[in-house]
Amino acid sequence: MHNFTYYTPTKVVFGRGAEDQVGRLLQEQKAQKVLLHYGGGSAERSGLLSKVRAAMTGTGIAYVELGGVVPNPRLSLVYEGIELAKREKVDFILVVGGGSVIDSAKAIGYGVASGGDVWDFYEHTRVATGCLPIGAVLTLSAAGSEMSCGSVITKDEGGVKRAYDDDLSRPKFALMNPELTMTLPDYQTACGCTDILMHTMERYFTSGGNMKLTDSLAEALMRTVMENAHILKKEPANYDARAEIMWASSLSHNGLTGCGNNGGDFSTHMLEHELGGLYDVAHGAGLAAMWGSWARYVYRDCLNRFVKFAHNVMGVSGGGSDEEVALKGIEAMEDFFRSIGMPTSLKELGVNPTEEELKKMAAMCSAAAGGRQGSAKVLEEEDMLKIYRMAAER
Numbered sequence: 001m002h003n004f005t006y007y008t009p010t011k012v013v014f015g016r017g018a019e020d021q022v023g024r025l026l027q028e029q030k031a032q033k034v035l036l037h038y039g040g041g042s043a044e045r046s047g048l049l050s051k052v053r054a055a056m057t058g059t060g061i062a063y064v065e066l067g068g069v070v071p072n073p074r075l076s077l078v079y080e081g082i083e084l085a086k087r088e089k090v091d092f093i094l095v096v097g098g099g100s101v102i103d104s105a106k107a108i109g110y111g112v113a114s115g116g117d118v119w120d121f122y123e124h125t126r127v128a129t130g131c132l133p134i135g136a137v138l139t140l141s142a143a144g145s146e147m148s149c150g151s152v153i154t155k156d157e158g159g160v161k162r163a164y165d166d167d168l169s170r171p172k173f174a175l176m177n178p179e180l181t182m183t184l185p186d187y188q189t190a191c192g193c194t195d196i197l198m199h200t201m202e203r204y205f206t207s208g209g210n211m212k213l214t215d216s217l218a219e220a221l222m223r224t225v226m227e228n229a230h231i232l233k234k235e236p237a238n239y240d241a242r243a244e245i246m247w248a249s250s251l252s253h254n255g256l257t258g259c260g261n262n263g264g265d266f267s268t269h270m271l272e273h274e275l276g277g278l279y280d281v282a283h284g285a286g287l288a289a290m291w292g293s294w295a296r297y298v299y300r301d302c303l304n305r306f307v308k309f310a311h312n313v314m315g316v317s318g319g320g321s322d323e324e325v326a327l328k329g330i331e332a333m334e335d336f337f338r339s340i341g342m343p344t345s346l347k348e349l350g351v352n353p354t355e356e357e358l359k360k361m362a363a364m365c366s367a368a369a370g371g372r373q374g375s376a377k378v379l380e381e382e383d384m385l386k387i388y389r390m391a392a393e394r
């Protein structure tokens, strides 16, 4: 077992009507001037934004607005937000949306409180010294950004998608009403379930020490997400299933399912970020398209974890060698992805890169990782290229 630090400062208000508490929580945070940050229209159409505006007006909290965050949120809007927040002397950012809006808010928060060019943090040439406080009304269960230290931003020129992790940006509060996710298209629900699973799988497939309690929590989380993803496929308005998935999204990426592991593998995420940056695919779908190829490339180096996963998560039973059992577990997970409409190859994702493009992605992925990535198996550029090729050829 590895030593660990577990830090989850986010106050969670969960359940029906959670968003009604937004005014009270902003007051609790002593917010004076809020930047209301949101996406492309879903929160306006559902009436949620009107409700949030009314709550702020009702509690006498001044605010300015910046909408228009897109999936794979762009640096250009972050710069705009930084200028606006400085000009308006904003002291709190309130998000209404999913992972992309929260990540954009975190970047704006760093830009205002740390100064300089915010992209430096995402290029890892500088470390942030501050971040404006952030609160979120969550509308999508997926990225876990409502409790995580992560933020992922795409630079408009060249489609460079990069992550920056820093505890400074962990949200002060998250208001989570599962009902708010019922307007999601089925595809986004499935992408979200995939991302939630992957955040725990990235922490599960590690070599070296592990912790039994963490493994049990992780396995239960993964089984719960798969079970409820199937329920939501048939009954998108099932509140309890929405609630299970929403809470799983936060717990899967707030650090809980990695305690005692050696920090996680996260290669599938790194490989996906290049797809998201260059082809603007939905994050969850990109992960599903890459995972099977990654798993087949690395499983022999992390066999005991893949066997455990096959038995305890995917319910693989019967005999066979460890390798056979591990492969059955991988196949079962890919069957699950297909069963919820997720791709398991680049073709199914709708992306057909040339060999040159595959090489470019491998080079960019390796550069982003500082040359090497992974724990189940440490990958270098050449390994990344092989995995991209596997995903392209399937």
Ligand code: NZQ
Pocket: 038, 039, 040, 041, 042, 043, 069, 070, 071, 072, 073, 097, 098, 099, 100, 101, 103, 139, 140, 141, 142, 143, 144, 145, 148, 149, 150, 151, 152, 180, 181, 182, 183, 184, 185, 188, 192, 195, 253, 269, 276, 283, 284
């Ligand atoms: O812009 P609107 O109109 O709101 O539409 C959004 C968007 O098109 C829509 N949506 C959100 N809530 C909705 C809704 N549509 C109907 N009803 C609702 N209630 O969903 C679409 C996708 O939204 P987005 O925020 O992009 O999705 P998600 O939460 O999956 O976030 C994905 C981003 O998070 C990053 C990903 O890389 C990607 O850029 N990640 C962030 C992490 C973190 N900060 O810790 C970790 C993750 O691994 C991930 O990398």
Ligand code: ZN
Pocket: 143, 195, 198, 199, 269, 283
């Ligand atoms: Zn993710």
